[in-house]
Amino acid sequence: xxxxxxxxxxxxxxxxxxxxxxxxxxxxxxxxxxxxxxxxxxxxxxxxxxxxxxxxxxxxxxxxxxxxxxxxxxxxxxxxxxxxxxxxxxxxxxxxxxxxxxxxxxxxxxxxxxxxxxxxxxxxxxxxxxxxxxxxxxxxxxxxxxxxxxxxxxxxxxxxxxxxxxxxxxxxxxxxxxxxxxxxxxxxxxxxxxxxxxxxxxxxxxxxxxxxxxxxxxxxxxxxxxxxxxxxxxxxxxxxxxxxxxxxxxxxxxxxxxxxxxxxxxxxxxxxxxxxxxxxxxxxxxxxxxxxxxxxxxxxxxxxxxxxxxxxxxxxxxxxxxxxxxxxxxxxxxxxxxxxxxxxxxxxxxxxxxxxxxxx
Amino acid sequence: xxxxxxxxxxxxxxxxxxxxxxxxxxxxxxxxxxxxxxxxxxxxxxxxxxxxxxxxxxxxxxxxxxxxxxxxxxxxxxxxxxxxxxxxxxxxxxxxxxxxxxxxxxxxxxxxxxxxxxxxxxxxxxxxxxxxxxxxxxxxxxxxxxxxxxxxxxxxxxxxxxxxxxxxxxxxxxxxxxxxxxxxxxxxxxxxxxxxxxxxxxxxxxxxxxxxxxxxxxxxxxxxxxxxxxxxxxxxxxxxxxxxxxxxxxxxxxxxxxxxxxxxxxxxxxxxxxxxxxxxxxxxxxxxxxxxxxxxxxxxxxxxxxxxxxxxxxxxxxxxxxxxxxxxxxxxxxxxxxxxxxxxxxxxxxxxxxxxxxxx
Numbered sequence: 001x002x003x004x005x006x007x008x009x010x011x012x013x014x015x016x017x018x019x020x021x022x023x024x025x026x027x028x029x030x031x032x033x034x035x036x037x038x039x040x041x042x043x044x045x046x047x048x049x050x051x052x053x054x055x056x057x058x059x060x061x062x063x064x065x066x067x068x069x070x071x072x073x074x075x076x077x078x079x080x081x082x083x084x085x086x087x088x089x090x091x092x093x094x095x096x097x098x099x100x101x102x103x104x105x106x107x108x109x110x111x112x113x114x115x116x117x118x119x120x121x122x123x124x125x126x127x128x129x130x131x132x133x134x135x136x137x138x139x140x141x142x143x144x145x146x147x148x149x150x151x152x153x154x155x156x157x158x159x160x161x162x163x164x165x166x167x168x169x170x171x172x173x174x175x176x177x178x179x180x181x182x183x184x185x186x187x188x189x190x191x192x193x194x195x196x197x198x199x200x201x202x203x204x205x206x207x208x209x210x211x212x213x214x215x216x217x218x219x220x221x222x223x224x225x226x227x228x229x230x231x232x233x234x235x236x237x238x239x240x241x242x243x244x245x246x247x248x249x250x251x252x253x254x255x256x257x258x259x260x261x262x263x264x265x266x267x268x269x270x271x272x273x274x275x276x277x278x279x280x281x282x283x284x285x286x287x288x289x290x291x292x293x294x295x296x297x298x299x300x301x302x303x304x305x306x307x308x309x310x311x312x313x314x315x316x317x318x319x320x321x322x323x324x325x326x327x328x329x330x331x332x333x334x335x336x337x338x339x340x341x342x343x344x345x346x347x348x349x350x351x352x353x354x355x356x357x358x359x360x
Numbered sequence: 361x362x363x364x365x366x367x368x369x370x371x372x373x374x375x376x377x378x379x380x381x382x383x384x385x386x387x388x389x390x391x392x393x394x395x396x397x398x399x400x401x402x403x404x405x406x407x408x409x410x411x412x413x414x415x416x417x418x419x420x421x422x423x424x425x426x427x428x429x430x431x432x433x434x435x436x437x438x439x440x441x442x443x444x445x446x447x448x449x450x451x452x453x454x455x456x457x458x459x460x461x462x463x464x465x466x467x468x469x470x471x472x473x474x475x476x477x478x479x480x481x482x483x484x485x486x487x488x489x490x491x492x493x494x495x496x497x498x499x500x501x502x503x504x505x506x507x508x509x510x511x512x513x514x515x516x517x518x519x520x521x522x523x524x525x526x527x528x529x530x531x532x533x534x535x536x537x538x539x540x541x542x543x544x545x546x547x548x549x550x551x552x553x554x555x556x557x558x559x560x561x562x563x564x565x566x567x568x569x570x571x572x573x574x575x576x577x578x579x580x581x582x583x584x585x586x587x588x589x590x591x592x593x594x595x596x597x598x599x600x601x602x603x604x605x606x607x608x609x610x611x612x613x614x615x616x617x618x619x620x621x622x623x624x625x626x627x628x629x630x631x632x633x634x635x636x637x638x639x640x641x642x643x644x645x646x647x648x649x650x651x652x653x654x655x656x657x658x659x660x661x662x663x664x665x666x667x668x669x670x671x672x673x674x675x676x677x678x679x680x681x682x683x684x685x686x687x688x689x690x691x692x693x694x695x696x697x698x699x700x701x702x703x704x705x706x707x708x709x710x711x712x713x714x715x716x717x718x719x720x
Binding site for chain 1: 432433540541542543570571572573574575576578579582597599600601603604605623624627637638639640641642643644645646647648649650651655657658661712713714715
């Protein structure tokens with residue numbers, strides 16, 4: 001199976017970066033620290049094969065925030081778990097390339113991969129309570145990073161844990177370092193996770209729905225903290241979320257995912273003000289606004305497909321108001337897979353008819 | 361749909377007859393409180409305190425009106441919904457439905473009340489019995505209230521109801537696991553409609569759904585209100601969703617209502633510091649409005665409802681707090697800002713950025 005996405009990603013890797021939004025919009029430019037190329041993840045167990053990720057490519061530069069936006073079941077979390085190497089293989093079957101500083105993590109042995117996880121790429125999860133171990137104190141869990149990766153003594157690991165808890169603004173860190181996860185509030189638990197993830201000064205932090213379980217006032221505190229930490233460390237941040245508001249306020253670039261594929265990428269301003277894919281446009285018109293009563297919502301019809309039964313052609317065509325059967329040599333949305341192609345300077349979309357969306 | 365509104369003959373009490381001529385609201389809540397005892401000991405249980413989940417709430421809902429109740433987790437909004445559908449008995453205060461106090465209702469009066477006031481739950485996965493078909497779920501209430509639907513036409517009625525909520529009527533024989541999340545929520549709505557209710561308590565009805573599906577369900581709720589004249593008490597934490605659907609909004613904090621008014625009052629002219637902080641924390645999805653609002657970051661967490669602060673409950677996190685706030689409990693009333701607010705220093709301060717403010 002040759003993927004149209006693969007082609008664009010190939011040129012990307014070969015160094016023609018001028019067309020990419022990264023080069024112009026990110027606060028720091030330079031070689032990407034992490035590149036994902038034609039990533040595919042299938043789950044093969046009993047029953048039909050589940051194609052969770054179907055050829056996803058993106059790159060992230062130091063200091064840049066890239067949002068991966070999508071609804072539940074679009075493969076956004078699985079793609080991140082593949083990068084972290086935390087999927088069970090089998091049933092997962094991963095192909096493509098995940099290059100960290102130019103080296104393909106999928107071709108490495110387990111020991112080399114482990115050296116990247118933590119100091120290279122680390123991850124925070126949505127549900128901090130279930131991601132933390134309830135029978136170890138938070139100090140033990142943060143300090144474990146130093147003990148496991150650097151062979152630090154127990155005492156020093158604890159001191160470093162207190163420093164980190166201070167850094168993520170947990171009040172009275174010295175007193176709380178021996179407390180257990182259940183003694184912390186939701187927002188504080190998420191800070192503990194962030195402290196663990198930052199322990200070894202990663203080059204890239206993957207945040208998988210970091211604030212979804214939190215109240216909005218706490219969410220604002222945590223996002224504020226993440227942005228400050230990113231500014232201090234210059235790490236790349238991959239923010240996985242379904243919340244368009246969070247994406248708009250935090251990210252530099254966005255990749256919109258649908259049914260295991262990236263359907264649109266570009267800067268936030270471009271993608272949110274002038275979507276080039278009907279799915280993105282549908283998402284934008286589905287959310288109510290805060291600053292007015294707004295009109296009747298204009299949702300996308302139907303529901304996202306099961307990843308075990310992705311429609312042929314453009315996977316969005318059954319829900320798309322613009323979908324058409326090809327005539328006169330024009331592409332047929334029900335059978336021709338739209339490639340992720342450049343549709344305007346610095347932006348890509350996987351729709352045969354993006355130009356119609358962009359230019360009237 | 362006229363046929364879903366057949367209402368059985370009902371006995372009328374003195375209080376209800378008085379209410380019918382008075383023009384008073386459908387539902388009036390006055391001074392409502394629910395305190396849960398905190399107990400210690402295994403054999404001999406000793407009450408050591410109370411969790412003041414709801415502590416003096418006033419609220420009214422009129423016919424064909426949607427009242428939104430917003431607040432963060434733990435503020436008591438779900439306890440209000442449980443009190444309303446008579447699943448819990450209030451510690452103090454009264455719920456007047458058509459002029460009658462719900463806590464005084466017994467026998468057939470309570471049975472009638474429970475039919476007329478229905479509920480839609482947050483989690484469409486756990487609120488449907490997995491062993492019952494969609495049709496059986498919708499029809500189950502008729503076993504208790506047979507006079508709502510004559511035995512003969514029930515199959516037709518089930519099909520009508522499923523059709524009304526946008527489901528294929530042929531799906532009546534399917535089980536919940538065969539539906540998507542949005543479709544399940546529609547089954548929950550059909551189940552509520554089957555009772556020909558007057559008031560539906562919606563407890564976070566769309567927060568488990570993806571944005572595209574969430575918009576479909578909100579449109580459905582709006583259509584049902586227009587067609588059937590339903591009243592909603594809409595409980596949610598998503599401020600944009602609440603504004604979109606509500607005519608009036610009340611903001612809750614630690615068991616109390618801190619501000620109430622029309623959606624334009626509360627969102628456009630918030631006067632309680634908590635409302636201002638809450639609204640300013642919501643990330644907006646329009647790139648043009650990014651960073652335009654006045655962001656107020658609250659410090660700390662919500663205090664425990666078992667031991668709320670004296671005086672104003674928000675004073676421990678409030679930047680305006682003075683000595684009077686610790687001594688005197690601020691009443692929920694208009695202090696010149698145009699709508700009731702429970703703050704000694706209530707002052708209109710616009711925090712939500714609007715497109716009107718943009719130049720050009």
